[in-house]
Amino acid sequence: MLSLENITNAVHEWLNATLNPTLALLSEFVIVGVLAIALFAVLGLSLVLMERKVAAFIQIRLGPNRVGPFGMFQTVADTLKLIMKEGLTPDGADKFLFNLAPYIVMIAAMMLLAPIAFAKGFQIWDINIGVLFLTAVSSISVIGILMAGWASNNKYSLLGAMRSGAQIVSYELSAGLSIITIVILTGSLQISDIINAQANGWWIFKGHIPVLISFVIFIIAVTAETNRAPFDLAEAESELTAGFHTEYSGMKFALFFLAEYINIFIACAIGATLFLGGWMPFHIGHWEAFNHIMDFIPSSFWFIGKTFFLIFLMMWFRWTFPRLRIDQLLNLEWKYLLPISLVNLLVVALMAVMGWHF
Amino acid sequence: MFIIDYIKDIFKGLKSLLTGMKITGYYFTHHKEIITEQYPDNRATLKMADRFRGEVVMIHDEDNEHACTGCSACELACPNGTIKIINKFDVNAEGKKKKAIDTFIYHLELCTMCNLCIVACPTDTIKMEPNFEHSVYDRSKLTKVLNRPGSKIKAGVE
Secondary structure, eight states: OOOOHHHHHHHHHHHHHOOOHHHHHHHHHHHHHHHHHHHHHHHHOOOOHHHHHHHHHHHHOOOSSSGGGGGGHHHHHHHHHHHHHHOOOTHHHHHHHHHHHHHHHOOOHTTTTTOOEEEETTESOOTTHHHHHHHHHHHHHHHHHHHHHHHTTTTHHHHHHHHHHHHHHHHHHHHHHHHHHHHHHHHOOOOOOOHHTTTOOOOHHHHHHHHHHHHHHHHHHHHTTTTTTTTTTTTTTHHHTGGTTOOOHHHHHHHHHHHHHHHHHHHHHHHHHHHHHOOOOOOOOHHHHHHHHHHHSSHHHHHHHHHHHHHHHOOOOOOOOOOOOOHHHIIIIIIIIIHHHHHHHHHHHHHHTTTTTO | OHHHHHHHHHHHHHHHHHHHHHHHHHHOOOOOOOOOTTTTTTTTTTOOOTOOOEEEEOOTTSEEEOOOOOEEEEEHHHHHHHHEEEEEEEOOSSSSOOOOEEEEEEEETTTOOOOOHHHHHHTEEEEEEEEOOOSSSSSGGGGOOOOOOEEEETTTTT
């Protein structure tokens, strides 16, 4: 059967048979890197188009519909424009940090790709502290944002960067706590263990209401962490022009833009892995026939489908809710999300100890 | 009780958020609600809103007669001098002189579509039309004469 797992195994065996082990490993690195960059490019193009289309339909508009059928090549045209634009560096900027910042943001997004399981047996690095790695690395991107804001030598950029810092520091707590609920239920930090624990039902169904609460908190917190509306204070167009990337143009701006969408994808992929069972097909109890039909859908489709469902959810409320003020933002985190997720964590721990989940 | 208010707050907040998402979800799934007009493509079938104000026109009937008495109420009502009325004196059958309109000059380039002239008109002879394709290469083409050549006032309108 043709599956991603078999293809990767075949490539691995062929490389080891033709080259010596070191060269085989190196060429695998290169292949993985190329695939990751290709995935980034495809994701950037498709997610921007999806966002614009979803936004348009929600706002009773048509959206891009001129370049290609249904405007499908609009983002390709935009990318070509951005590649050809001059990457300007302002005179008063700290040139080294200014040029470094987009790459930091991008590299942080790239590193997050490592432990994510895209399909059955199709994972770059099944590290045993997978979830911890994800939460740790996802906070690196704020350094890039702070760097960009500081190095631009611009009031708006600095304000945006400081807001982003305050926001990510606060929302990481509740994102982490909601991730921990799943870690408690699974008893492992490894992504593959977490997915295997959901073979007989996804955590969002098995974990009753407490897991549902932590799922909602997770979605809210990662929306804030990825600096998207209604938490897009860092780039608030109407107040700060474009926040931390005001001074960026051309390809450097495109990297920030791309990193935003990659971060959305990764946040949703984590959400899909933890709460919706990753690449696990949808199974209902003892309905053997139904479960068997569901098994025929390839695991990569399940993963991509769940991830895009979550992405659509994030876009849906992005285009529904207005932007929060900074005090409302911090109130929401410290007065509501954090206490709720702490209590929720206790409930989940009790549930795991007593074995009340399925 | 503080805790009860706190929990009430949370549920109230969640409910209001879901109400908002219901509305946007409705628009997302109901594409017939889309209000975008793809203008040059749908020029033949384009339907303008009734209340749209594009330009002032004078109503003429099939005998090329209008109801304008030349009272210049519209000219006085206009806030920025868009309308200029030139009157003449007709001699009627009994040999009496009667005031009548000679030229109704309308400067479309000055008009702000405020509708005050239409409100002021005592005989309702001018109205707003929903035409909007007004672009021309020469500004003087925007100065229009609203009464058609050879037209005269309807009998019985004073």
